[in-house]
Amino acid sequence: MPEDDIKNLTASEGNNTLGDTIAALATPPGTGAIGIIKISGEEAVSIVSRLFHSKKGRPAGSFQNFRLYLGTIIDPQTQKPLDEAMAVVMRSPHSYTGEDVVEIQLHGGYFVARRVLELVLREGALPAPPGEFTRRAFLNGRIDLTQAEAVAEIVSARSEKALEQAFRTLSGELGNQIRNWEKTLVHLQATIQADNDFPDIIEDDLETLFLNTLSEMKNELEKAIAHGEKYRRLRDGFAVVIAGTPNVGKSSLFNAIIGTDRVIVTPYAGTTRDAIEETLMLEGYPVRLIDTAGVRPVDEPIERLGVATTQRYLEEADIVILLFDATRPLQEDDISLAHKLSAKKIIPVLNKVDLPYNISKQDISQHLSLDPIETSILQKQGIDVLLQSIVTKLQEKNSSDGFSLSLNERQSAIVYRTLCRVKDSIQSLEEGYPLDCASTYLTEALSTLRSLSGNEVEEAVIESLFRNFCTGK
Ligand SMILES: Nc1nc2c(ncn2[C@@H]2O[C@H](COP(=O)(O)OP(=O)(O)OP(=O)(O)O)[C@@H](O)[C@H]2O)c(=O)[nH]1
Ligand SMILES: [Mg+2]
Structure with a gap:
């Protein structure tokens, strides 16, 4: 496996000290438009000067800061050219790590990146463990620990x-x-x-x-x-849980929102036995949409476990879409479920309005002090109104509190x-x-x-923080 080969050139543990020069592939291993090798430390420029030959014959030591130079990578032992490349030098202290940094841009490709990284390591650099460049930026005082953590959060941001x-x-x-x-x-x-x-x-x-x-x-x-x-x-997604008594149309709604037949829908009450989750974006908000088992008192052991799981999700939910069936009068189970939930979380929905009503909106608003949204999921009616009301609730949750710190x-x-x-x-x-x-x-x-x-943080905390970064970052 090519990726494994590259991993062999990657340190898994922090075996280097600040004085060492380190190197890593900064782009994902594999085929891409461009592959970047990043080198940091006192020897970075001299290592590159032995491999990189600029078109105009300028040694890397004389490169201007932050300027790209075109040249060829040549193996110093065999004198064989490996790739045409660009190199940029960023001298200490004006670099990401605060040390001398050189980046070599290669034609993207697994093999060429691996060969050039091998050469850089052979010339004296040590393989950089994950997060090492950012760890050095922190240790060299370029950024504080909150900024280092923000780098990881930017890389992993999904919204x-x-x-x-x-x-x-x-x-x-x-x-x-x-x-x-x-x-x-x-x-x-x-x-x-x-x-x-x-x-x-x-x-x-x-x-x-x-x-x-x-x-x-x-x-x-x-x-x-x-x-x-x-x-x-905002980072991990808002939990939007679809709940209700059995057979009200929860799974039908789940499928309609995500746009595929992800979960089984049948006319039999008690079809869904587990919580099923999908992530999606609603107007820029990341949402974890969760379909649940219908809540009712049961003896059957599998369904009982499903109902217990539903209860856990209801506790963690940011928003509960609480479904009612328009074809049947409110039942004790519908009412007790509604009363268990905090009113602020609930969006009530009256489903199956394509069929004759056996319930009125007032029946529901009497218990929830909220008018339900009417839907026919079967006929794809009312779903847009429901989605809009979810977005409105998300906006309310995210409304400005005059604070912008994100811990x-x-x-x-x-x-x-x-x-x-x-x-x-x-x-x-x-x-x-x-x-x-x-x-x-x-x-x-x-x-x-x-x-x-990070002024008084323990070494172990720092190590565990940076271990979660990717290599070359
Ligand atoms: N007429 C009509 N039938 C619907 C509507 N929505 C769902 N159904 C039907 O109602 C039945 C139950 O739907 P599901 O989506 O499986 O209901 P559920 O709430 O997930 O049920 P459980 O998983 O058993 O709790 C199916 O036969 C659906 O086709 C609707 O708006 N109108
Ligand atoms: Mg279901």
């Missing part, structure tokens, strides 16, 4: 909205906010210190000053956590721990304890916060 948010983090918005919080905490601690050293000079009502500042910070931290939740939905799971957990310490310090002040008590909590808050941007 425009997730990309927008990740790009803002890459631009440093999150890093700046963290530094502001750090500054506030440092300032408060310095004030406590000054108050201890020169109690006569410092203004009297420090407690009020502290309470005001910490309350403001608490609000910001809480907003950041709430916004992070939104961001992760991932690691960052959110740290902000949460910081928030707990800030709340502790507020409580201790409110209960009349001396400022020194609050100060202990603030020290903890500061140290927790510093692991966000």
Whole structure:
């Protein structure tokens, strides 16, 4: 397998140190329009100068920064030309890693990329493990940890909205906010210190000053956590669950929305026994659409497991499309299911309106205080209105809260721990304890916060973060 061959030229572990020169294929292995080899470190330019011969005979050492040069790759041992290529030199500190970086652009192709990478390694570079270029950018102080994480999120973004948010983090918005919080905490601690050293000079009502500042910070931290939740939905998809009692048309709706006959539809109640999931985009929002087993009390073991699975999905759902069958009066099961769900999540739908009604809209709105959307999935009626109402709900969920920070799971957990310490310090002040008590909590808050941007983060955390990157990034 060609990809495996390339993998042999890729380090799986971080076996290099900052002084080493590293190299990797930066484009996916295989056939493509162009293949790029990336080299970073002190030896990068001299390694390339031994392989790359510019058309005008200029050695790589004399290349201008950020300028593409056309030339030929020649194996120094055999003097055989391998490919026509372009090379660009980006000297330290003005490069992605902060070190000397050279990129060689080859004609895309598995074999040529592999041969040239072999030559680069033979000339002294070490194979770069996944994420190593970004790890170096972080270790060399070019970017903070939030920006390094944003690089990974940009690469893996599956929707425009997730990309927008990740790009803002890459631009440093999150890093700046963290530094502001750090500054506030440092300032408060310095004030406590000054108050201890020169109690006569410092203004009297420090407690009020502290309470005001910490309350403001608490609000910001809480907003950041709430916004992070939104961001992760934009990144991973909003869970839109189709639910209802058996036979109301859930699977028919699922198939109609995704546009294929993905799940089985039959006239028999209890057809779907499991949750089935597909991802799709609705006006730029990534959605995980989930068909579920109809909810009813059952003894049959397989269907019972299916109903239990439905309950789990209903708990995690961002939106529940709750279907009712127009041909039959509301049943106890319909009502108890509706009452179990938070009204905010529900979009009620009255299906099978092509058949004679045995239920009225009022029957439903009486229980849900919401008018249902009427559909005939069989005749493809009302589905557009339903999709529009899903989009409206997604827009509401995503409405601006004046905040643009997009925390991932690691960052959110740290902000949460910081928030707990800030709340502790507020409580201790409110209960009349001396400022020194609050100060202990603030020290903890500061140290927790510093692991966000990478100032006090453990080596193991850094290693595990970069291991999830792709090779050559
Ligand atoms: N007349 C009519 N029949 C429909 C409509 N929607 C679905 N059906 C029929 O209703 C029956 C049940 O549809 P499904 O989509 O399997 O219903 P379900 O809710 O997934 O059922 P379970 O998986 O058993 O819970 C099938 O025979 C469908 O063809 C509709 O709008 N009008
Ligand atoms: Mg079904």
